[in-house]
Amino acid sequence: MGKRKRLSEPGAQNTLLPQKKHYRQRAHANPFSDHSLDYPASPQELDWNEHYPAFMGTGKTPEFADIGCGFGGLLISLAPLFPETLMLGMEIRVQVSQYVQDRIAALRTTSATPSSLAPSPYQNVSIVRANAMKFLPNFFPKHSLTALFFLFPDPHFKSRKHKARIISPTLLAEYAYVLRPGGIIYTITDVRDLHEWMKSHLEAFPLFESVSEDTLREQGLGQILDAVYTSTEEGKKVERNGGDKWLACFKRIEPTRNVVTS
Template sequence: MAFVRVRQHVNPLAHKYQTLINPLDWEKVYAQPNQPLHLDIGSARGRFLLSMAKTEPNWNFLGLEIREPLVVEANKWRDELGLTNLHYVFCNANNSLRSLFSSLPQGSLQRVTIQFPDPWFKNRHAKRRVVQPELVAELAEFLVPGGIVFLQSDIEFVAVEMCDRFAENFAFQKLGTGKWLPENPLPVPTEREMVTINKGEPVYRALFERV
């Protein structure tokens, strides 16, 4: 699999990323559109979802990524592997969820992952971070009761901020007794997660349920 060179940081507030995406035709995207849906926000090169789609064929997987070359490349890999339960979309998750999901079969969205998002370290860039109150509210609207949101980052303040955003919304409750989950509850780690663990550095993980 050849890699495409892309910018590591993309400003989601830039004018070019404000165009709303059209609703998906779920019947065309997935061979079995009524399977439960796992949404990965910020899917990057898509390898995590590729592995998940192979591991859990009874789920559908949707990756959203703001860097278009990565989406083109990931969908190409999907086609080469013949996976009919996987799709990637080029969009800005902070303004496209409602239009994207307007045609979603009711009760489909059951799992959401937001993993190692761009931290945007400077306070003046805080609005560029993906987990904003508006995003949380939209996820609450589409996620089924009992559906889960899995968050993780290798940067503690980012993980804390993401957790705070979900905890502030009455539609979500945090699962687990400790501050952070000791292990990833999913069967597949991300590449960034493995690099972080191999360096002996901590990963901050949390799980929320739609109540």
């Protein structure tokens, strides 16, 4: 009989992790369709302990949200780098969201260190199947997030489908609501037209101001930017094909108020 692998061995982790080939799904889903979704009436009805049991009793809620998280590459990359920060992925596709859920469960098991008092890696990351275009405020209270990620979103090339793009004036109002002042929106795409669209709409919105990549790196956010560029399946595909990536980041600001003097 062959020798059984221990969880600490690399080969054992590979056999426990879910395989994408078992989670086939179309590349995109229509955000305007009536998907069968469960969502809370308000953020106060959510029990985050179910998503982050290792942080039970801390009162912590998610601070990073990856909208349309796909196969979870960003979340998995950032989780060990910010172990005290709760992160949530939102994905509308059934099979893809199930893959990420199974992936997180497997990583929590294979990365556990019983002798350590600290939570094992990946306890701070979770996912919900949700339509962020419709129900984002149902999950996050006002000013609760420090980072919102929109990585390689569906470009919806046809003009009549631009209303389905994840960045729009109406949706930006919701993003400003859940993002606290000083929080950052990260966008990246390999489609130049979509990059210009997202950038122009964010520039026109009064509660966001552009912040350069150099500035963010000077502020110690280089690890996040590196993950934004390289951690997702889409980002890796662009690299393999020798394509361009267009990054645009914006900071949530407080509105300027005109002071009337007599």
